[in-house]
Amino acid sequence: MASVTFEHVTKKYAGDVTAVKDLNISIADREFLVFVGPSGCGKTTSLRMLAGLEEISEGKIYIGDRVVNDVAPKDRDIAMVFQSYALYPHMSVYDNMAFGLKLRKVPKPEIDKRVKEAAGRLGIQHLLDRKPKQLSGGQRQRVAVGRAIVRNPAVFLMDEPLSNLDAKLRVQARAEISKLHQQLGTTFIYVTHDQVEAMTMGTRIAVMKDGLLMQIDTPQKLYDRPDNVFVAGFIGSPSMNLFDATLTGDGNDVYVDTGAFRVKIPETRAETYRSMRGKQVIFGLRPENIHDSNFTPPGIHSQEIEAEVEVTELMGNEVIVYLNSKGKSMLARVDPRTQAHVGNTVKVALNMDVFHIFDKQTEKAVR
Amino acid sequence: MFSKGFSFAKVIIYIVLLFWSVTVVMPMLWALMSSLKSDQEIFFSPWGLPAQLLWDNFSRAWVKAQLGQFMFNTFAVMLPSLFLTLLLSAMVAYVLARYSFRGKSVIFYLFLSGMMFPMFLALVPLYFVTDYLGLRNTYFGLSLVYVAFSLPFTIFFLVGFFKTLPKELSEAATIDGASHFQIFFDVMLPLAKPGLISAGIFNFLGQWNQFILPTVLMTNEGLPEGQSRYLLSQGLYFLQAKQGYESDLSGMFAAVVIVTIPALLIYIIFQDRIEAGLTVGAVKG
Numbered sequence: 001m002a003s004v005t006f007e008h009v010t011k012k013y014a015g016d017v018t019a020v021k022d023l024n025i026s027i028a029d030r031e032f033l034v035f036v037g038p039s040g041c042g043k044t045t046s047l048r049m050l051a052g053l054e055e056i057s058e059g060k061i062y063i064g065d066r067v068v069n070d071v072a073p074k075d076r077d078i079a080m081v082f083q084s085y086a087l088y089p090h091m092s093v094y095d096n097m098a099f100g101l102k103l104r105k106v107p108k109p110e111i112d113k114r115v116k117e118a119a120g121r122l123g124i125q126h127l128l129d130r131k132p133k134q135l136s137g138g139q140r141q142r143v144a145v146g147r148a149i150v151r152n153p154a155v156f157l158m159d160e161p162l163s164n165l166d167a168k169l170r171v172q173a174r175a176e177i178s179k180l181h182q183q184l185g186t187t188f189i190y191v192t193h194d195q196v197e198a199m200t201m202g203t204r205i206a207v208m209k210d211g212l213l214m215q216i217d218t219p220q221k222l223y224d225r226p227d228n229v230f231v232a233g234f235i236g237s238p239s240m241n242l243f244d245a246t247l248t249g250d251g252n253d254v255y256v257d258t259g260a261f262r263v264k265i266p267e268t269r270a271e272t273y274r275s276m277r278g279k280q281v282i283f284g285l286r287p288e289n290i291h292d293s294n295f296t297p298p299g300i301h302s303q304e305i306e307a308e309v310e311v312t313e314l315m316g317n318e319v320i321v322y323l324n325s326k327g328k329s330m331l332a333r334v335d336p337r338t339q340a341h342v343g344n345t346v347k348v349a350l351n352m353d354v355f356h357i358f359d360k361q362t363e364k365a366v367r
Numbered sequence: 368m369f370s371k372g373f374s375f376a377k378v379i380i381y382i383v384l385l386f387w388s389v390t391v392v393m394p395m396l397w398a399l400m401s402s403l404k405s406d407q408e409i410f411f412s413p414w415g416l417p418a419q420l421l422w423d424n425f426s427r428a429w430v431k432a433q434l435g436q437f438m439f440n441t442f443a444v445m446l447p448s449l450f451l452t453l454l455l456s457a458m459v460a461y462v463l464a465r466y467s468f469r470g471k472s473v474i475f476y477l478f479l480s481g482m483m484f485p486m487f488l489a490l491v492p493l494y495f496v497t498d499y500l501g502l503r504n505t506y507f508g509l510s511l512v513y514v515a516f517s518l519p520f521t522i523f524f525l526v527g528f529f530k531t532l533p534k535e536l537s538e539a540a541t542i543d544g545a546s547h548f549q550i551f552f553d554v555m556l557p558l559a560k561p562g563l564i565s566a567g568i569f570n571f572l573g574q575w576n577q578f579i580l581p582t583v584l585m586t587n588e589g590l591p592e593g594q595s596r597y598l599l600s601q602g603l604y605f606l607q608a609k610q611g612y613e614s615d616l617s618g619m620f621a622a623v624v625i626v627t628i629p630a631l632l633i634y635i636i637f638q639d640r641i642e643a644g645l646t647v648g649a650v651k652g
Contacts, residue, residue, distance in 0.1 A: 074544035086535035100543035
């Protein structure tokens, strides 16, 4: 059990490629932190630096109170689950799980106890004699997790451990890893490119892009209050609708003018934007905040606009509608009773209580 | 055979293969047949079957022509040399394939250039070096020379093999707490077994057929009468030379068969491996 701290951590590769730039994160003990971002954003590099598989170019990494920059991976009290699982192909499942303990000269009965306990926890007791190639993808993934938990480490590192599983298994494994985190009460650090995994598993999420930390917060806060355009677009599925717009208006009124449509910012939030009138901004609205005007929930400040329906995707409990309003495309997640059909022009209501405005230049949120 | 995809090209291919097989198999069969005949039969009906099977030819070759002794000598040289070749090559190849360090490619190409070095150029210096070190006419001395000549190819071959092994495995072992040596011996070496077997077979066949090196470095000088340090290839040559004054053709054919058997066995047992070894690195396992 331990906290983890990244202090001004930078990773540079030969040829002046900077993979991670000035990363500062403190991860509390027992936290489940997820690094998320598109490929090449530095999330895996950050994890590998923490694991000791990559050298740290600048800055310090702490595990607990100890700087681990120059500590060998085996002495960092960590265990890691790899994307490819990296099970030793020539060893049985039992030996795979016992390998790390054997190297640490743990007495045999103790090894046996811990391996069997971990296998029981993961439901792989009956596979202990098999070789990795005799296992299915899901079973291999469990063995890889098992190999990590027998070691009883202070910090678990997981590098996209679910990306080789099929969709159904992934959902199941997601829940199992979350459960494991609750049972073990250990710090988990998890890397994924999948924002759904990040949202469902993390107690906090660190969103990265091009080696920079874009925002770190709880899933709900990231979703509700993204700090910048990147996080706004990355978190949430389908992703947030983003429009280039200008703030206009006179007197006390502030309008968002996208060129295709013009909507009024409600009084309660207008104050913030009054001084920005005339400025270029990015206007963001999540698909679930665009309603079919026939089914607008009561009590919201909504603004109606007209849009043409291009595609509808029936999901059962909701319909995803691809809309086009005078050349501006947007997605709406509407009530399944909607009458929107492809080719129709429909009235949709934009919920103006929960929009986002970002500065066009800095792409930072203005609240 | 031709039921699917019958084509003219295939017929040609099979005809060529058939011709090839016959040219390879015929001499072997002929030698086997001749090894069971009497000398008269070999001369007067070279293509006929033996009238009776004279197994005595083999015992004569084994005992009188000292084939047994030569066989022992050969293995006494080759077992250590094969072991050392594989062990050292695997260690060098692993480092060259897995670690990056300054001068790595220089070392690699230095080994590669060893593959192109003509053995004949090295003979005279080798003679003097081994003589000076007291290694001439010793089993281990010749083993070491074999190792030196086998390293370049084996390293080249195994570097390719080690490169195909996933990097995550050594990383996982690192985190599990394995040292560099433990990663090599506990994880990487067992995984390299197919490559090691292939390399072992190639080296076995190459060293089995070695003639020049033992001829120069293994002489019987100073040995008491009746003892010999000759290897099989030398012994066979010696037998053939003896035909000039002490004709025992049937015994010589028996010797030829005896010499062929170990190599043939290796081919038969490991034919899959030899084939796989030729395409190592082409397909990821």
